[in-house]
Amino acid sequence: MRKILSAVTAVLICVIAFTLRVSAYSAGIDDRAGLFSESEKKQLEEKQERVSELTGWNIAVVTTDIGLGTNGSRAIDYAEKYYDDTFGSDSSSVVYLIDIDYRFISMDGDVLNYFNTSRFDTMMDACEKKYMNYDDVGNLEQFYYYLEYFYKNGTVPLDSNIGAKGKNYDPGHSSSGIRFSPIPGIIAAVIAVVIVTSNYKFHHAAPPNIYLNGNSINIYNRRDVFIREFTTRTRISDESSHSSGGSHHSSHGGRSHGGGGRGGRR
Secondary structure (H helix, E strand, O other): OHHHHHHHHHHHHHHHHHOOOOOOOEEEEEEOOOOOOHHHHHHHHHHHHHHHHHHOOEEEEEEEOOOOOOOOHHHHHHHHHHHHHHHOOOOOEEEEEEEOOEEEEEEOHHHHHHOOHHHHHHHHHHHHHHHHOOOHHHHHHHHHHHHHHHHHOOOOOOOOOOOOOOOOOOHHHOOOOOOOOHHHHHHHHHHHHHHHHOOOOOOOOOOOOOOOOHHHOOOOOOOOOOOOOOOOOOOOOOOOOOOOOOOOOOOOOOOOOEEEEEEOOO
16 A cells, blocks of 8 residues: 555656646846836836736847848847747747837747737737837837737637748747746656655565576587688778768748837837
């Protein structure tokens, strides 16, 4: 009975450990353009963290005064790279890039299940209106508001205009706030092994001849004699000695995540 209880306990530990909640990552506001005061930044980051916890999405905001151009190509590359460097390309995340020339929102994973063209345009229109009126705090408040609002309104069919999930996206990371961490599982496995093995006494294996009677064994000396040796050699041509293969290369030249943006200086 003790062994059975130990085994059941070990299994329960593994189940609990593997289903631990891993909170989404709120990366805060990377205010490179200096748009916000410290108090404004703190207040906005608190909202960002709350929305991130609610939705299970990783969220980041980055502001720049580089002047990435009003056609959007450089802004997209910038936002995509920031997304990948901050959260990884296979995550459920959203990055809002605010540049003096262009504003772009990059999103992927589970986030795309909640945004179609209509929803995205509604959010972008509200953000741009605040931004063009020099209301930078209001711009981000609208951003956080619509992330939460559309999440609470449920999923929509995937919209190709916003962008299909990236080819590197891992569905295992898409659950809203529930993701699986290997570390608790490893710890649980070690605990389970210790619990189970502690209930067993291990003995050294007996030598193979322990049950044999030495007086009844006749050992013969056998010798194999090889008369001839034949060796076959096949020449391998230079052409067949080289293997061929393909390689995959991806870059930030173009959209690898979903999203969209608006250009124009205020």
